[in-house]
Amino acid sequence: MILDAVRESGGVAVASPEEDIPKWMGVASSQEGVALCPETAVCYGALEILLERGIIKKEDRILVFNTGAAQKYPEAIREEFRQLDITKPLDWQAIH
Numbered sequence: 001m002i003l004d005a006v007r008e009s010g011g012v013a014v015a016s017p018e019e020d021i022p023k024w025m026g027v028a029s030s031q032e033g034v035a036l037c038p039e040t041a042v043c044y045g046a047l048e049i050l051l052e053r054g055i056i057k058k059e060d061r062i063l064v065f066n067t068g069a070a071q072k073y074p075e076a077i078r079e080e081f082r083q084l085d086i087t088k089p090l091d092w093q094a095i096h
Contacts, residue, residue: 012055016045025070037068 006013024041028034036044043064050056084090 012050014046014049016042016049018042020045029070034066035070036066037070038073039068040064040066 003013005011021038021041024044025036025038028036028041028044047056047062047064051058056062
């Protein structure tokens with residue numbers, strides 16, 4: 001049904017590498033402060049492909065809906081977090 005809608009509208013469909021999802025979740029979080037869900041993050045990979053192919057231009061206005069919450073997908077976030085040693089005094093200067 002989706003492909004029928006794309007064809008009928010004259011649109012385009014692209015596949016984006018699934019392994020890029022954590023990258024795009026991280027980019028959105030660090031640059032925009034938005035915690036994207038994986039199904040939205042993959043859209044940014046698709047936008048990258050569409051830009052490379054010249055199908056869309058940097059000055060085009062694109063709307064992407066964040067349809068979920070990143071907090072529901074902790075396995076998609078590959079972030080190393082520092083841990084405090086609770087047996088030692090807290091170094092407030094080291095926390096930032």
